Amino acid sequence: MKGIFAVALGVLTAIGGFVDIGDLVTNSVVGSRFGLTLAWVVVVGVIGICVFAQMSGRVAAVSGRATFEIIRERLGARAALANLSASFLINLLTLTAEVGGIALALQLASSIEPALWFPVAAIAVWLVIWRVKFSILENVTGLLGLSLVIFAVAVFFLHPDWSALASQVALQPSPHTDEQPATYWYYAVALFGAAMTPYEVFFFSSGAIEEKWKTKDLAQSRLNVLVGFPLGAILSLAIAACAAIVLLPKGIAVNSLFETALPIAQAFGKIGLIIVILGFVAATFGAALEVTLSSGYTLAQFFGWPWGKFRRPASASRFHAVMILSLVIGLGILFTGVDPVQVTEISVVFSAIALPLTYLPILVVANDPKYMGKRVNGRVTNFFALMYLAIILVASIAAIPLMIITGAGA
Template sequence: MPVIELPDAKPEKEKPKGLKALWNLLGPGLITGASDDDPSGIATYSQAGAQYGLTTLWTALITFPLMAAVQEMCARIGVVTAQGLTGILRKNYPKPILWLMVLFSFPAIILNIGADIAGMGAVANLIFPNVHPIIFSVVFTALLLVAIIALPYSKFAAVLKWLCAILLVYLVVPFLVKTDWVSVARHTFIPAIQFNKDYVSVLVAILGTTISPYLFFWQATMEVETVKHDKRIVVNKRYIEDVGFDVDMGMLFSNIVMYFIILTTGTVLFNAGIHQIDTVEQAAKALEPIAGAGAYYLFAIGIIGTGFLAIPVLSGSLSYIISETFGWEEGLDKRLHEAPAFYAVIILSLLVGLGINYVGISPIQALIWSAILYGVTSPVIIAIVLHISNNKKVMGKFTNGGWSNLFGGLALLLMTAAAGFMIYFTFAG
């Protein structure tokens, strides 16, 4: 049932002002946005820049309002209903719809976890070439499991929040090299679309890694966790507006980083004749203008940092999906003995993801393919989110406004069209 709106409570003490107030407003939205630029995202955007130069810069302008609209819907659903997306489907919709969402979400998330773990191991091997990447992947998996299980949610969220700063390194490089800013402006505002399989595949990967289904689940459940933890929160129009601001800032941060990764690689790698990224070494070269011989170190820090940020989000999203499907006790705020099945899913997902390291797929290709898989599955999940957020039985008076439906509908159409073109070019040659 929807939460009944209550009068605004008067604060007991003076609220913080300025930058501190802004920082306090940022929470699940910022973490969600930053985790979107995970190793899979970095690999996808790097490949787009290396292969097509600056011609995909325009996608950052398109994805921001669409991504923000879908994530705001998910956040509002979590705040108003105090349930995750899967829990709402289980209680209010036919079982086939629930299983359809689980079916479309599970494979992509598992592949994404495995690809991120492999990517972290590969970049660590750049720094310590005598140690096999698999060993690093095992160590990182163990550290992640300990952190997810042992740290209370409040401390865990605070750590994730500060890890976001690692992604800012990409904003500096274009100002240190010779950059054709006229060309940058042209490709930013004038789309240059090529109707062939390779370009459409890159486009689907960009859309898939930017508007990713696992972020929908995470956003909703983290809003639920936030409300549960802070008993002072009053769910009313003002609070929902604050949540929307947090989401917008998180998605803006994500898209700015995405834009500058494409700009960096489109300037450095494309101009250096590197048009196909097959190894992490090639991707790391994009940071040479800022780090010189230390580019590998800077790239490794970025990939490992974003991996530690994104993998808990990925595994947590999957665990919430499965736990809500079967009605298990759930929550990152709970101890292992309080929600054993919930944490068992997290443990199993990381171990299965780690096992992907042994199937012989290169980390870069696995990262890009996980993004493409998201691009194909996203339309189904977006359609479900749109229906839930317009369902008055679920959302009460907090259903979508006109702008939410407009941009949410555009996101659905764009993702469907891109996936459709990719499938067409794949089978039609």
């Protein structure tokens, strides 16, 4: 039993990071428009986030230092402040999307307008962060999020044309005939950004400090990474496959979580719908917890404030104040009337833009004997890490032009 809960941090990071509102929406949109022709991006993304998280977890376990503590020391205050500003703004945008995602999931369950759920969702996130222990937070939310496995089961119950699905994956790495190449590549960047969202790594490395990982825990860190993120990738591919099977042939556009849930309703009826709504709430709520904590982690680590759920709120007051303020700002954005789905789609693209700012410093530190001693990256890790640095830079540079050319994928 202890071994099962040892991977809880990885499962929570996967459910609340790899499969958050960004993945629920983006994978469903992609499946409904391109089928599985972009499945390769999910595979590329999961390998990338495994490399990134493995380095970050190892740096945290060996050095005892979290991401932004090291970034400030390694880059200097000015360069690190620019990094912090961009990362924090992306966090705010993502938090807005996740709170909106909780509201959309609760709307699906109750038929009550999302605007009425916004404050409920934000207050619930704050209460859990304030009162619930980190270990309980990661175990309960991560395990409830596993109800999204219903998408993988539904792929079989929908009785698809397996040869047609396989041909999309294996033989057609190109746009659907009705889509423009630029739109295809725009959604490739969006999927990549959804898979490698920076807050996942902020949360994972800070969670390692919360759980007091040391060098002896490196095996557990690798287990978290190698179980959690591939699980998230499988669920992401299953969501896209369900949309490709049900929505694509009928030309149904994804404008809300209702369309994302349609394949489950078709496969399993009301019981399936109840299970998938539970998964939506758990995934979006888990992601909102992660992003809120990451907002506090980034600022507190940069400025050297006391932080962490292992401290009483009174002992880390600025850490908690940042999280409350982040939730208030996210609520303010949502109450302007902005569509949470549009915020989600934009946030994943901007995540790809900001990714080099955190990836490169971690890569540098992971190769620095001053911090890592004998635990620096090996040759194989560095090969993949440098390859992904190139991919990340290309995606970051291409994101804005593609967004402009395609009208954000319209």
